[in-house]
Amino acid sequence: MRINPWSAVLLLGVPVAFLFIFFIVPFGTVAVASFRMPADGGWSAANYVKIATDGYYWGALYLTFKIALWVTLLVLVVGYPLAYTITYNVRSTLLRRIIYIVIVTPLFTSSIVRAFGWLVLLGRKGMVNDTLVALDFVDKPVQILFTEGGIVIGMAYIMLPFMVLTVASILQNINTSLLEAARDLGAHPIVAFLKVTFPLSLPGVIAGSLIVFTLSVSAYVTPSILSGGKKTVMSMLIYQQYAATLNFPFGATLAVALLVSTLLLIAGYLLVIERHAKG
Amino acid sequence: MRRILMLGVTAAGVALAAPSFAQEKLVVAIYGGNWGTAIEKCVFQPFTAATGIGVTSEPSVSTVTRSKLQQQKGNPALDAVWIDGGISELAMADGTVGTIDPKKVPNIANVIDEGVYKRKDGSIYAASTGFYAVGLTYNTKEVKEAPSSWWDLWKKEYEGKVIIPSPVNAAGIPFFLTINKAAGGDIKNVQPGVDRLKTLKVSSYYDASGQGASNFQSGEAIIGAHYATAAWGLADQGLPIAYAVPKEGAPSSDIRIHLVEGTKKKESAEKLINFAISKEAATCLSENLYVGPATKGVTLTDKAKARMPWGPNGSVKSLFLPNWEEVNANRDRLTEIWNKQVAGK
Structure with missing residues (x-):
């Protein structure tokens, strides 16, 4: 199919212009600022040297990726069965629509409100601890809030819809006759799932995990509220530089470092997958 | 016909715009939440009622207000700004806040020494509208x-x-x-x-x-x-x-009001600052936010007195x-x- 060159320019131009104005230009400004020195306004790479040579910033970067990875895994473990059930086990269209609405509704609420909700639920006197104590699982309330685990729980809840929707949209398009063929040939349902359904749904898993991972890496509100300042991820350090210390160049350097290292990780991830797919 | 129509529209536009020239409107940066609400209630509303000068509030936090002033330097959209102690000094160093002239803002004589902020040359760049701790x-x-x-x-x-x-x-x-x-x-x-x-x-x-x-x-x-x-x-x-x-x-620290350097509505902004540090406005802010008044001679209710940042019996001297x-x-x-x-x- 050929399209009119003008349509092509328009089709391609609009998103490119959008990206340019709202991403490339602001990011370029940030990247340029990262080479400035706060003291005299001169040019220098000293900010990068500081990050690279100080173990504290490597630690923050490591924690950021570690939390994002746990969030991605947790969301996958919870989200995949959910998407599977909605697609294959819910027969009524109405019920399926209702489930989608329930999954999407939390996205309409501000993440600040949801993080404050977790403060109440996960606290020493919160519902989770009350239940654990009442069921005699623990003697006294356990510390969930203001730990890495607490941050992961809060973020996973926020990220869940992205995984469910991405995976479900792929599952819906899998040709069910393939599954029927596998069953006809005597495959156990679990084997049929592992050999047919799951491999075919991998594009959804990959896309979903990329969305969840990148959103988790850059999330600020949830980790800053649920960490209670005891765990520091990169977004919190960046905010601190821009809002409190007012060292914009160093904040910019941290932002560039986070973006570049995230891109590298994702590139590596995709490369491994591609190799694997070929092999 | 089209030209006549255009003329008519332009004339109507001018006629509609005219009253807004007579009745100036200040743009003032304040805080969000209940602090902003209290400033609107204690300062802006009575000020507009008394002078006929309107005020549009622009809520933001101090660091953001400071950044706005930096970006607008030379052609400010803001006329007066509330900025907290600490950031106020940075705005002064940026050269984005103007000088408060005691002749134009006579109420400044009634503000305690701790609440009047001066540059090295003695010129005033900020006035406190209440202390918090x-x-x-x-x-x-x-x-x-x-x-x-x-x-x-x-x-x-x-x-x-x-x-x-x-x-x-x-x-x-x-x-x-x-x-x-x-x-x-x-x-x-x-x-x-x-x-x-x-x-x-x-x-x-x-x-x-x-x-x-x-x-x-x-x-x-x-x-x-x-x-x-x-x-x-x-x-x-x-x-x-x-x-x-x-x-x-x-x-x-304290919430301070500043005149923006280069505002085109200097006279009105000075009137607003004078009003904001008046006894009436200071009393109202202290009763609503329990901030310690920086204006002398403010009489508070017993409830507010017990809730001052310096305690029921202290004064600004007990603050760090x-x-x-x-x-x-x-x-x-x-x-x-x-x-x-x-x-x-």
């Missing part, structure tokens, strides 16, 4: 004996139930310096303060005042360093929360007003020390 906020049901010292936070029975501000909060660094001073350190040597804070078993460090308040609400925290205004706000909601001034001093220029010069270093040695312990 961070002191010992505690749950009266859980904390049996009213605390009186910062060191009470280290008591064994409060372990894991204490909150203090992080450096992102405006009170974070001043609090750090207060503890450091009480522990025998100074701004060059913060090791004594770090050593003490390292041993404090906190529940969490809060960035925003609301986060701190929510910790008291849920019972996650029972004692901590928090704003007097927030403590009394919780008490007004019926929670068993009280506030005490620690004997080592409560780190304090940081040397902001020193704090600003060391903000970077102190935040890094905090990140690595206190939060990341």
